Amino acid sequence: MHNFIENMKPKWKSFRESMYLLAKNKLSLVAFVIIILFIGMAIFAPVIAPYPEDVYSTHISEKLLPPSAAHLMGTDELGRDVFSRVIFGTRVSISAALVAVAIALIIGVPFGALAGCYGGWVDNVLMRITDVFLSFPPLLLAIALVALLGAGLKNAIIAIVISWWPWYTRLVRGQAISIRERKFVQAAETIGTPKSRIIFSHIIPNCISPVIVQASMDIGGVIMTLASLSFLGLGAQAPTPEWGLMISAGRSFFPDKWWCCIFPGVAIFLTVLSFNLLGDAIREILDPKTRKK
């Protein structure tokens, strides 16, 4: 572990350099601010939400009220404040997306390093397996898996992980192949460092930065996938304040009571957009071909 941390230090330095470049790009700065706002909203949801108790408690007498000063985004079919539920929704979506991406990384990264380091049949078998997983249209494999496992937030996350890990395996493999040929790895091999140690303290730390970039870009996509699954009734279940689920519940009263559907959608859009903008900016910075001279 100590070795791992030591080896991460130069990576951290280049990470700080990238952050500096990132801060110079206005659009990415705006995206970054929105992301921080959403994360803050998730953490301080009980303080910010005007009716924190409305996440679960119902008030039938106040159902489907249009937006007003008392209820900024109106109330839903059970009289709950939509604004409060949208704020609490950031908790569900962001934490679920972080968990899903983290697990996909834990599975995908070692496999990629293994494939890249060993090459030969190990590489071939692992890559053909990722080929198979990646040849399902996105979402479709997740739908089939959740249909089998049973609807629910936990199973939706499992399904997303299963359809997501191959991307990281591919990415890390490509990196690992180029790092494998570097002098320091060959030196480590010459002095007889065990292969597992080479993988964990030399290969993985050195190919981690593009993986982190990709993972941060993927969070938007995972939030969207989760919302889509919930919209189909396969993800989070009532009464969880999940954006996709809120839209799906509001559909029965749409388009007359439009506020139940429209506002949670705006929340999804803003979160996903800011992650995508940030990802786009990071990609521009890392790609020497499009970097501004």
Added chain:
Amino acid sequence: MSKYIIKRLLLSILVLWGVVTITFFISRVIPSNPATKWAGTRATAEQLAAAAEELGLNDPLPVQYVHYLGDMLHGDLGVNYSTKIPVTREILTYAPATIELVLLAFIFAIVIGIPLGIYSAKKKDKMLDHTVRFFSIGAVSLPTFWVALFFQLIFYKVLKLLPIGGQISSTALIFGEKPHVTGLLLLDCLLTGNFKLFWDAFRHILLPCITESLYPIGLVARMTRSALLEILGEDYITAGRSYGLKEAKILWRYALKNSLGATATDVALSMGYTLTNTFLVESIFSWPGIGSYISSAVTTLNFPAIMGVTVFGATAYILLNLLADIIIAMDPRVRL
């Protein structure tokens, strides 16, 4: 090149085998009682027994697997337990409406996306470029199912311009049958000269089609832009400029032609995403396609239908990827 295509084709078959194997695991090996999954939770004892018989659950797993592969080779995806109709036949009935929608969405994407990308590249770092880039990233970040609802709100409820859903008006068929030539309704109306029905169908397809094309428009515009920018930085373009060629000629004759290969690949690949989006869009616009089929299958947990569409969708996706690779291979600059 033909050697490469054959190799690529064999690889696709291998991948397809892998896909079918995974679906076998999902549907037969993981569940503790596959028969209940297959026949539904509300199935009677006879239905369960029939399902077990149909799936050959009394055989050992390897035998089941061989039978399963045999069924797949014949295009047999099992029987839908609620309608008692083979899933393959049901999918084929629903497929034309989906194909029509996806194709038209892609025509939109190409006709709008490529020019947007070109102009964005031409005016790099100007206001127009930023607008197009913002729009294309925005289009990719919009939840499709929400856009669909939003369009219904604007164009149906507020403006009263377009119908809320369906493929044709319920009154449109009073004076005649639906034409049947290719199965694609819009094309069939044109072929039989039924312009009244064509107009009606066109008004119905417009909203779902625009909803679905937003994602590929954004993607195509972004990809065209970056491919074109890369090529505009090449030496031969500078050489062309120093010869005094007109900027328009450089752009349209020399740069664009060389960037279209990359765009074509992305178009083929983004079709995969559109296949996914079509599930959500169709169920909202009550479009009678595969998307509505799987959405209703999901709500009733109709397992044969879900697995059937999964295999069907993966096959379509693999074919599209194959097509994309063949397009790349046709580029004479690519050495294989």
